[in-house]
Amino acid sequence: MWFGILIGITPLFIGYLLKVNNTRLMNKINQCLSIMVYLILFLMGSELAQLEDLINNLQNIFLSTGILFACSFGFNLIFLMVLDYFFPWRNQANNEPLPSRFKMILESLRVFLALILGFIAGRLSLPIWQYNQLFSEIILVILLLLVGIQLRSNNISIKQIIVNKVGITTTIIVTVTTLLGGWLASYILELPTNTALAMSSGFGWYSLSGILMTDAKGAVIGSITFLNDILRELCAIILIPSLIKRFKLTALGVCGATSMDFTLPILQKSGGIMMVPPAIVQGFLFTLIMPVLMTMLNYYF
Numbered sequence: 455m456w457f458g459i460l461i462g463i464t465p466l467f468i469g470y471l472l473k474v475n476n477t478r479l480m481n482k483i484n485q486c487l488s489i490m491v492y493l494i495l496f497l498m499g500s501e502l503a504q505l506e507d508l509i510n511n512l513q514n515i516f517l518s519t520g521i522l523f524a525c526s527f528g529f530n531l532i533f534l535m536v537l538d539y540f541f542p543w544r545n546q547a548n549n550e551p552l553p554s555r556f557k558m559i560l561e562s563l564r565v566f567l568a569l570i571l572g573f574i575a576g577r578l579s580l581p582i583w584q585y586n587q588l589f590s591e592i593i594l595v596i597l598l599l600l601v602g603i604q605l606r607s608n609n610i611s612i613k614q615i616i617v618n619k620v621g622i623t624t625t626i627i628v629t630v631t632t633l634l635g636g637w638l639a640s641y642i643l644e645l646p647t648n649t650a651l652a653m654s655s656g657f658g659w660y661s662l663s664g665i666l667m668t669d670a671k672g673a674v675i676g677s678i679t680f681l682n683d684i685l686r687e688l689c690a691i692i693l694i695p696s697l698i699k700r701f702k703l704t705a706l707g708v709c710g711a712t713s714m715d716f717t718l719p720i721l722q723k724s725g726g727i728m729m730v731p732p733a734i735v736q737g738f739l740f741t742l743i744m745p746v747l748m749t750m751l752n753y754y755f
Contacts, residue, residue, distance in 0.1 A: 465596075469600060469605075470603075470606045471602075472602070472606060473607055483600050494590070494597065494661055495565055496571060497586055499568065500576030500586060501572075501668060501676075504673075511674055515677050519678050522635075522636070522639045522678060525654070526631075527686060529632065533631045534631075538700070538704050559692075565661070566684075594662075594669070601741065608734070608738070618732055620703070620706070622735065624736050625743075628657065633654065633655065635654055636652075648752070649751075652670070652671075652751035653678060656679055657683070658690070658711045659683060659712075660679075662745060667679040670749075670753070683710075686709075686710055687712050687716060690708050690710070694708075694724055695720070698721075705721065705724075705725065706729065706732060706733055713733040713736045715737065
């Protein structure tokens, strides 16, 4: 239990103690992070391919993903839109041309290629697959260490987080409603409550959530978690331009952890420069909360 908690939390905080000011080195770190993501998804795919009764397991994965996503993302939308209705956040709209949603969706879907290649490789009887667990844990530690460095090097002070009420508010609402959705999904899917809560608490960080849940609960649960989080990112890309005029808090909140990186450009271009500070704060907070919350739910409760 304690090893699982330590592997999910310690590298992140060690990385956060290290600040990098060299731009060239930070670019290398960002490149390494991308490589780690694809390696993790490749290993997830290979582990999934080795499941017994694969067809039935795949059917279960897709059905469970749909239910989990409908519950968690649905609760997010409902509560955020209610918040938007009673406490609208008014800022000046932006008229800049939006980035191509089709292109962003394609970029988001590229991660599936690594998963599919891993699945194909995993169907081959290779002795190397017996070390999957070890490889996953090593890559996970490196990934979290680099993410911690990346967070510290973004120069976000505690004061900047505390004074940004919008980013804190959306983070709290999304966290609570996502867990409510996970609790409901646990009854529908007949899963242990802590497992369903952990599955729902990826907040869009699909590369890390998938591998954490795979290590803790196996390939099926890990794959459901991964698909649930990639769906959040895809739906956020599609919904932001439609929501942003009347429901700014909703448009920000549904992005989850991706508001600091992947969905930030579309938030900025569709909602204006005022969307950027709360988006970064929200993404920053989710990046800190997610591994802690997920590992605690997996190993402590």
